[in-house]
Amino acid sequence: MALLEVQDLTKRFGGLMANQDIDLHVSPGEILGLIGPNGAGKTTFFNCITGFYPPTQGAVHFLDEEITGWSPERVCQAGIARTFQIVKVLRDMTVLENVMVGAFLRYPRTADARRKALEVLGFTELADVRDQISRNLTIADKKRLELARALATEPKLLFLDEAMAGLNPTETNEAVAMVRRLREQGITMVLVEHVMKVIMPLADRVVVLDSGEVIADDVPAKIATNERVIEAYLGEKYRATD
Amino acid sequence: MTSSMKTNRLNWLILIILAAFLLAFPRLFTQPFLQRTMILILLWSVLGLAWNMIGGYAGQVSLGHAIFFGLGAYTSTLILTKWDISPWIGMFGGVVVAVVVSAIIGWPSFRLAGHYFAIATIAAGEIFAVMFRNWRWAGGAVGVYLPIIRGERIANFQFHEAKYGYYYIILAMLAITMLATYLIERSRIGYYLKAIREDPDAARSLGINITRYKLYAIMLSAAFTAIAGTFYAQFVLYISPNTVFALLFSIQMCLVAVLGGTGTLAGPIIGAAILIPMAEYTRVYLAGRAGGLHLVVYGLLIMLISIYQPGGLMGLVRQWQQRWSTRAQRRDAAVAVPAHHRLERSEGSGDVTDGAS
Incomplete structure (x- = not known):
């Protein structure tokens, strides 16, 4: 039984397709990593789920309730909380x-x-x-x-938008420890992150976005060897640090 | 902890001394001009505090508050002159009318951000002024004279022999408005309004229905403004669209709060205590020679505040308090635990990290 179920979510800004037919689910208790190169549509996706943008098409279900197009405050009241990429x-x-x-x-x-x-x-x-x-x-x-x-x-589900960007190594380690403690508390999380070294050991499953589409959805070990992912994004970054 | 408890006790002491002084004022100073000025200071404190609920705490700068003031004044006055019903009852009628109108104006206007909200409220204010100027039943542009009722009784809401009655009524109104502000500040609505002012998106992400809370704020604000409007009508005994619906009224309400410090309990009162005597004295001493001079002073004040002290006078007071408390904390820290690295760090790097965020 999924906690969050996203079906065919599409978001268009005029001619720009920011999110295209995204299918995704989050199971209770898991940490889902959401990665992708800059401009892949990660934050747009966040904003569509948390009510800051109305999706152009598609449906979002949370705890068996359809929350598509709900306002941010209603989404939060339903039990989804978020942080912002640029701190507010x-x-x-x-x-x-x-x-x-x-x-x-x-x-x-x-x-x-x-x-x-x-x-x-x-x-x-x-x-x-x-x-x-x-x-x-x-x-x-x-x-x-x-x-x-x-x-x-x-919240029952927590969306963290680049919670570790801009932190020094010590602060990053503290943040990772915090995420682990949150999981022990039973909070399900979706992490959007650029820092691969952080997301790979932390996430149970990783979804990769590229140009607004899901190109991979798998356990971290398989993501690291997925051809399309390496091509789109990981190539230099992850291998270089390996 | 000890230093904050000390400032708390100091605040109570100041409040008690002030209350005693205000209660004794009409006996201590019997000159009519002084009493009149004091009544106006108290009236403008109420108006400043009322404006502060939406303009200060919620950060929605309204320049149309004369609407609610005028509606309060007109409703109670018309109920009195047309049907001979006590202005005390009319006052609550004014509150109802002002609250309903504030919701009707607020609901669409709150979709506008920043300056556009202020402009919309100015436009709404002008609409009401024009409406009442052309509404013959309500006296038109000439306005309405209130009937003189002899008898010096609170029930009549009119005093002709001495101004004590007005003084104590407006003092009680101020006490109620202060209490309301204090309760707002301490409760969920106060926190929510501040959050909306600081960052509407963050507020929404925390489950706050920002339109609904802004509506609560403007309705509360309109209610207290309308009460002050009824008081004004009973005090001056003459109202007209050009006085009670004037843009200048709205601006002065805003200025009183901004000068003293928006989003604080003491700010609008301090603002009124400085601005009103200044306006009255320039009006009296320069009458005939330079009639609009107090407006020039307002203009200068707005410029000076926005450039040098956007936090108002309460901003200055806070800066001093902070300086005191950090000094006290340092003393405490030096005695007890030497490690207070977070405190030091925040002092040093505050502005630098601000830029980075």
Whole structure:
């Protein structure tokens, strides 16, 4: 039984075919990696699922409910949370306030939302910066804050858009450890990532997009040897680091 | 922790002293001009706080709030003059009318981002001014004089011997508006409005229906603005489209909040306490010679605030508080644990990482 089921999803921007007939499913508890060269349509796909773009065609089902074309807020209420490729922290609010905004979705009372937010801050190791204005955080902490804020909405499925781009090796390792801990909590995740070294050992399954189409959907080991994938994308990058 | 508790106690102390001063004010200062100015400061504090609910917390800059002010003033006045019903009841009628109209204006306008929302509200304001100028039943361009009712009773909402009555009514209205703002700030709606102001997309991704919350904000804002409108009508005893629906009213509401600091509880009150006496004194002392001078001062103020202090005066206060608290934290840290690397890092690299994001 799939948690998320995407059928024939197509998104056109005028003459540009950003996503074409994408079929994809996410099973409960798994980590799905979504990779592809720049402009492959990864973020567009994210935006179609999470309600920021209405898909041109196709259907999206989440927990047996059709959520195609739902607004972002309804998608989030249904249990899908996301982060953004370009971080969108609430700049003039403190770290704690940022996470409380997320927590209010399931905990309407301020005291409860605060308790939930503190719990998430502890889990994401942001507790000691909780009173800082979030615009003053480092990039790594801002990304972690976005993750914390999304987690505070208690999602069943979490979409992370390049959560590790722009991080240094130490910060990347911390982020990987965080993803592993999230999985232990039973949260299903879809990771969009450029850093191959990160996605390959982390993901249970990898879907490769190229020019808006799915060109491969397999376990990481087979993806690494897939001819079409190597041709489209992995070629220099993955082999060079091997 | 200790330093924040100290500022908290200091805030309460300031509030109590201020409240005592305000309660005693009419006994301490009996000159009519001073009392009138004080009433206007309190009135504009209410208006600034009301504007702040949508313009400050939610960040939707409205320059059409005279609509709700005018509707409050006109509704209670017409109910009084046409049917002889108490302005206290009329006040709630004004609230209902203003809230409904605010939703009708807000619902389509909230689709417009940034400056376009402000422009749409200016246009809506002008529409109402023109409408009331041509509506003969409501007095047309001449306006409406309120009937004089003798008897110095709160129930009449009119005072002719002394201004105490007006003073305490508007003080109570301010207290209620402050309480409402405090409750908004502390609850889910306040957090949501700030999130919408900071980043609408992030807010939506967290399950916030941004149109619905902006509507809540403008409806609350319109309700308090309408109450102030009824007060104004009862205080001046004459209303006309050119006064209560004037664009200048909308601008001044915005300016009071912006000068003091938007999105804060104290900001609009501080703004009113500075701007209103200034406007009154320039109006009185330069009357006849340079009638529009306070408008020139407004213009200059807008320019100065937007260039040097976009956070308003409360922004300055916050900067000082932060400087104090980091100094206090450093002292605490030096005594207890030397490792406070995150604090140091954030101070050093804040602006650099901002650019990178």
